[in-house]
Amino acid sequence: MHKRPLLLFVLIALLLAACGSSPQEDFAQRLGQARKAPANDTASSMFLSNVRRVALAATATDTVSITPDQLFDWAEATYPQLFPTHEKTLEWSVYQYRYYKDTDVYLGVDSDQRVVALGAPTGGMLVDLGPLASYASSVNAAATPIGPNPELQGFGRVSIPVRPSQFSALWSCPPFTDWGLPSLNVDLLCKTGIAIGHDPDTKGPRWVIEQLTPAKIQGDAQRKDNFRTDPDLARGRRAELSDYAASGYDRGHMAAAANMAWSQTAMDESFLLSNILPQNPSLNRSAWARLEDDVRRWVIGRDTLWVITGPVFRGNRSIGAGVRVPDALFKVLFDPKREEAFVLVVPNESVVRYNEQQHFVTLSELERQTGLKLLSRKPS
Numbered sequence: 001m002h003k004r005p006l007l008l009f010v011l012i013a014l015l016l017a018a019c020g021s022s023p024q025e026d027f028a029q030r031l032g033q034a035r036k037a038p039a040n041d042t043a044s045s046m047f048l049s050n051v052r053r054v055a056l057a058a059t060a061t062d063t064v065s066i067t068p069d070q071l072f073d074w075a076e077a078t079y080p081q082l083f084p085t086h087e088k089t090l091e092w093s094v095y096q097y098r099y100y101k102d103t104d105v106y107l108g109v110d111s112d113q114r115v116v117a118l119g120a121p122t123g124g125m126l127v128d129l130g131p132l133a134s135y136a137s138s139v140n141a142a143a144t145p146i147g148p149n150p151e152l153q154g155f156g157r158v159s160i161p162v163r164p165s166q167f168s169a170l171w172s173c174p175p176f177t178d179w180g181l182p183s184l185n186v187d188l189l190c191k192t193g194i195a196i197g198h199d200p201d202t203k204g205p206r207w208v209i210e211q212l213t214p215a216k217i218q219g220d221a222q223r224k225d226n227f228r229t230d231p232d233l234a235r236g237r238r239a240e241l242s243d244y245a246a247s248g249y250d251r252g253h254m255a256a257a258a259n260m261a262w263s264q265t266a267m268d269e270s271f272l273l274s275n276i277l278p279q280n281p282s283l284n285r286s287a288w289a290r291l292e293d294d295v296r297r298w299v300i301g302r303d304t305l306w307v308i309t310g311p312v313f314r315g316n317r318s319i320g321a322g323v324r325v326p327d328a329l330f331k332v333l334f335d336p337k338r339e340e341a342f343v344l345v346v347p348n349e350s351v352v353r354y355n356e357q358q359h360f361v362t363l364s365e366l367e368r369q370t371g372l373k374l375l376s377r378k379p380s
Contacts, residue, residue, distance in 0.1 A: 068109040
């Protein structure tokens with residue numbers, strides 16, 4: 001068999017469990033059965049299309065070298081849906097690779113230092129994804145601890161400052177506030193599935209924090225669309241249902257209802273207006289809904305995520321009796337195990353599809369725009 005580079009998708013863990021073969025044996029079998037993909041073949045998966053674009057954008061003469069392990073680490077951080085855990089590197093013949101049991105994926109590089117994909121997303125064909133060196137710029141950028149690079153289409157390392165002022169033993173909602181309170185001048189609401197920092201001046205949430213795990217998003221709680229005022233807030237400090245009537249805005253969730261599938265109480269509480277902001281209907285029903293779906297996929301890939309969602313105010317629009325309309329909405333996704341984050345700010349406009357490059361901001365930039373201290377570390 002001709003030596004070929006290899007970033008390998010082989011979705012076969014069930015096959016391995018059934019036949020008892022080793023990862024090396026099954027890996028070798030799949031390689032032997034693979035056909036070479038046509039040069040113009042279009043891969044169907046997000047991963048293949050994205051890494052193909054990265055490879056084409058890179059210069060073929062890139063002299064910066066990276067190791068297969070660096071590539072594997074980058075793929076795990078950038079595409080956790082497919083490479084959800086940090087695995088050890090194995091060897092077989094001319095290949096170095098990793099095997100991901102949870103998603104039944106092989107990922108590797110051959111001795112010619114070329115990257116290819118093989119498996120279900122490629123229809124069993126061997127797809128050449130270019131030289132390993134062509135990924136050097138993206139891989140090295142991901143290793144810089146300054147937040148996610150928008151070119152990476154995903155998470156990046158963040159530096160979390162020690163801020164004792166954001167922690168209080170008497171004023172907290174564990175586990176949601178384990179990474180600090182984003183602000184203190186709010187009505188703190190500890191709900192079953194979320195912590196809310198409610199702003200009586202804007203009559204809406206200033207921030208909403210979730211701790212999401214795969215178990216929490218795969219329950220059987222039923223959505224009832226029972227929007228209602230929050231009884232924990234006094235009238236005059238909260239939004240009312242009448243504020244949204246004929247406003248032209250949707251009642252947009254900050255913490256998504258689908259994230260509360262694990263608990264009927266948590267699901268019902270997500271429809272309290274303390275978790276709601278006026279949202280452009282097109283945004284709420286398309287781009288924002290797609291982002292919420294992606295968040296759940298990232299949760300499955302990364303196991304646990306802290307998600308912080310809230311408004312960005314620049315103007316003074318309001319509806320009803322003074323419920324402020326945000327100019328944009330932010331979402332911070334934080335992986336505590338890897339200390340990586342992904343931050344997006346999406347305009348509260350008719351956005352059909354969010355763009356990870358266009359809507360990406362650094363965590364420090366979002367803190368500057370909002371005045372919040374979104375992630376803080378406790379003193380040792």
